Amino acid sequence: MSQTDTETNETRPAIVGRGLSKVYGLGRRQTEKALAADDPRAAAAAAGGYLGAHDIDFEIAKGEMFVVMGLSGSGKSTVLRMINRLNEPSAGELLIDGEDITQVSDQRLRQLRNNGIGMVFQHFSLFPHRTVRENAAYGLKVRGTTRSERLEKADAALERVGLGGRGDKLPHELSGGMRQRVGLARALAVDPPILLMDEPFSALDPLIRRDMQDLLVELQAQDQRTTVFVTHDLNEAMRIGDRVMVMRDGRSVQVAPGPEIVAHPADEYVSEFVADVDRARVLSAGDLVRPPRLVLDEETSRADALTRLGENEVTGAFVTDAEDRLLGVVTADRVADLSSGESLREALGEPYEQVGPDDVVGDFMQLAGRQVVPVTVLDDDGRIVGVVPRAAILSALSTANGASAETKEVAHA
Ligand SMILES: Nc1ncnc2c1ncn2[C@@H]1O[C@H](COP(=O)(O)OP(=O)(O)O)[C@@H](O)[C@H]1O
Ligand SMILES: [Mg+2]
Incomplete structure (x- = not known):
């Protein structure tokens, strides 16, 4: 070695x-x-x-x-x-x-x-003339395990592939799909x-x-x-x-x-x-994620928040706590309505859509473009991984010949 x-x-x-x-x-x-x-x-x-x-x-x-x-x-x-x-x-x-x-x-x-x-x-x-159980146990035979141990492991493997209780059947009594399960069970029984x-x-x-x-x-x-x-x-x-x-x-x-x-x-x-x-089923939020345009700490003052919303030319911003966890979304209008001394927490309430990094595009694409912030990707602790803008989804789903998913949809309508 x-x-x-x-x-x-x-x-x-x-x-x-x-x-x-x-x-x-x-x-x-x-x-x-x-x-x-x-x-x-x-x-x-x-x-x-x-x-x-x-x-x-x-x-x-x-x-x-x-x-x-x-x-x-x-x-x-x-x-x-x-x-x-x-x-x-x-x-x-x-x-x-x-x-x-x-x-x-x-x-x-x-x-x-x-x-x-x-x-x-x-x-x-x-x-063909041996039971499903014996077929599943076959790979163990060459390993010198006892017959009872072999059959026990075979039964456990059959259970795992959804064939529990069918060990006494003969292969021809099973459908093609079930026969493939027996083959899988045979491999699993050996546990290589x-x-x-x-x-x-x-x-x-x-x-x-x-x-x-x-x-x-x-x-x-x-x-x-x-x-x-x-x-x-x-x-x-x-x-x-x-x-x-x-x-x-x-x-x-x-x-x-x-x-x-x-x-x-x-x-x-x-x-x-x-x-x-089928790109929508292959690509996940984590594949398309971009940095968020604007994240404000909840301690940010009303005036600073308004300035930064203006500078970044965004309609909405994320607000996070001291541990960087997402508290919610604010708009310039809601921040402007705050009286001085009120914290950004009072301006929260703007709806947003959140997904996990592993969620596939097909499951959330219809949510894109509906809110003032793009679809928001959060990790398990509620921290912002990033955002998936609608444009990123459309460009990722567009096919090699240049037709975007959107034009396809229209063509089918
Ligand atoms: N034993 C063999 N003798 C001669 N040619 C072989 C043999 N096995 C495979 N080939 C050839 O090698 C090429 C690759 O075969 P293979 O690995 O079976 O392809 P795949 O599994 O992707 O269909 C094929 O063109 C096949 O005809
Ligand atoms: Mg082959």
């Missing part, structure tokens, strides 16, 4: 990939030659092989939900399967909790696959520190798919398990991923949190890719 001085068990990334490449169909010499060429993709193809992934870098934190997203054939599964070496990397380093697994013995690799890294595929291969998921929900109907996404988000909130999740569905990636790696033609073109990818696509390709995303 390699460990640097600055890294501790907690801060060390769960999975690190450095310069990972995969060439299919060529021997070692030809692979090396292709990867050293100016255009490895063309060189691999010219030699009769195929460049599945090229020079991929990533660092996945412990507990992170890391999504690999791209069109079919972009190399997502290639990258995922290198992490447990179902695919031998042709070049590069792969560290699992600091251990370079491209170098480990077969025995250590087996151990990692059995205990350390779970995997969930699109098509779970459930055993790392979970790899390759398009697990891609074969499901949209509504069931959404349910499964919700379930995964819920389980992840409880477990904070390091998970690498492959999907070709952008909205799915945005819904469940802490960060998303966008792949194109075997390359990683951007790694960032979903909202950042939508707000700042790395290139034209990503920008076109995200053009159709």
